[in-house]
Amino acid sequence: MSTLTPTALTALAARLQSLQPKSDVVLAPYTTFRIGGPADLFCEPSSTNELASAVLAARELEVPYFVLGLGANILVGDRGFRGLVIRNVTSHERWSDDGKLWVESGAVMRNLIAESVRRGWSGLEHFVGIPSTVGGAIWQNLHFLSPAPERERTVFIAEVFDSCEILSAEGTRETVDSDYVHFGYDDTVFHHRADIVLAVNFALTKADSNAMYRVMQENLSWRGARHPWLEINPSAGSIFKKIEGVGAGRLIDQCGMKGFRVGDAQISHIHANIVINLGHATARDVRELIATAQRQVEEKFGHKLEPEIGFVGEF
Ligand SMILES: Cc1cc2nc3c(=O)[nH]c(=O)nc-3n(C[C@H](O)[C@H](O)[C@H](O)COP(=O)(O)OP(=O)(O)OC[C@H]3O[C@@H](n4cnc5c(N)ncnc54)[C@H](O)[C@@H]3O)c2cc1C
Structure with missing residues (x-):
């Protein structure tokens, strides 16, 4: 990682002038956890060219940067981020008659799902109710366990992925396919390389809108009954990675930790693998809660819980 100097930050702000970068922007409102301190510099590119330029400028001036989607899978530290946060709000889309969709990576899945079902x-409808940009969805191979008994299986975004345009770690712009992306469970090449997803091509299939509305309704009902509602309880979704055949949430529950609190961070009464922000939780509260759950589960069951969320910035 590059080291930050004040001169580099000033030079970067000047380079990004057309994007009207702001200084000391508190990140909490840009995350679903509603937690996190200020970014030194913050910009919101609204086209792939602007997104690529912001990343290239930060790399060239050796300023640390972070590409932010909806902030639904991260915990930002209370002291914020030293460097540039690039909040990706690119959202242009092109639909063709054969089900091919080209869309910029900052597009919000909720809007895209509504439009694809309308057409x-x-x-994409399986992922209704999951907060994500397209870029974030590809980054982690967004998935959802379809609840209806006749089609119970985990659906992955990789299934409708055709290709994507990236700004590679080396600075080139190229189109790559799924062999390159290497979709796994909560994993893609983008966890391991500094490539940025600029735009994605999806391959969708024609279907009856009513059937899709039914899937969405079932998925939302299932989710609504089993997960705390984000509108009421800010969170980052599941805190710990899945433990095959056991379930991280079940282990935490069996330690009697549902409702356990550190400050305003609480293990949800509804789902033990979700930490909620009761109003004024700090990143420090969440980290302490995570550490306590890890300790208790390891002592009682010998399983090591691994965080699923990303930790961003200074804590
Ligand atoms: C209530 C709730 C429920 C959830 N349920 C599910 C679920 O059912 N299934 C599931 O899979 N996930 C779920 N999640 C997790 C979350 O929705 C996904 O991880 C989502 O894809 C995050 O997208 P984002 O745009 O918010 O990414 P962010 O959280 O903003 O970023 C996550 C990572 O992606 C990187 N990134 C973002 N955009 C790009 C880009 N264009 N190019 C390269 N890297 C990029 C970021 O740098 C960061 O490292 C849930 C989260 C919440 C809060």
Whole structure:
């Protein structure tokens, strides 16, 4: 990682002038946890060219940067981020008659799902109710366990992925396919390389809108009954990675930790693998709660819980 100097930060702000960068922007409102201190510099590119330029400028001036989507899978530290936060609000899209969709990576899945169902194209509706940009969805291979008994299985975004345009770690712009992306469970090449997803091509299939609305309704009902509602309880979704055949949430529950609190961070009464912000939780509270759950589960069951969320900035 590069080291930050005040001169580099000033030079970067000047380079990004057309994007009207702001200084000392508190990040909490840009995350679903509603937690996190200020970014030194903050900009919101609204096209792939602007996104690529912001990343390239930060790299060239050796200023640390972070590409932010909806902030739904991260915990930002209370002291914020030293460097540039690039909040990706690119959202142009192009639909073709054969179900091919080209969309910029900052597009919000909720809007895209509504539009694809309206047009009668199927494939994205399974992910209704999951906060994500397209870039974040590809980054982690967004998935959802479809609840209806007749089609119970985990659906992955990789299934409708065709290709994507990236700004590579080396600075080139190229189109790559799924062999390159290497989709796994909560994993892609983008966890291991500094490539940025600029835009994605999806391949959708024609389907009856009513059937898609039914899937969405079932998924939302299932989710609504089992997860704390984000509108009421800010969170980052599941805190710990899945433990095959056991379930991280079940282990935490069996330690009697539902409702356990550190400050305003609480293990949800509804789902033990979700930490909620009761109003004024700090990143420090969340980290302490995570450490306590890890300790208790390891002592009682010998399982090591691994955080699923990313930790961003200074704590
Ligand atoms: C209530 C709730 C429920 C959830 N349920 C699910 C679920 O059912 N299934 C599931 O899979 N996830 C779930 N999640 C997790 C979360 O929704 C996903 O991880 C989502 O894809 C995060 O997208 P984001 O845009 O918010 O990414 P962010 O959290 O902003 O970023 C996550 C990572 O992606 C990187 N990134 C973002 N955009 C790009 C880009 N364009 N190029 C390269 N890297 C990029 C960031 O740098 C960061 O490292 C849930 C979260 C919440 C809060």
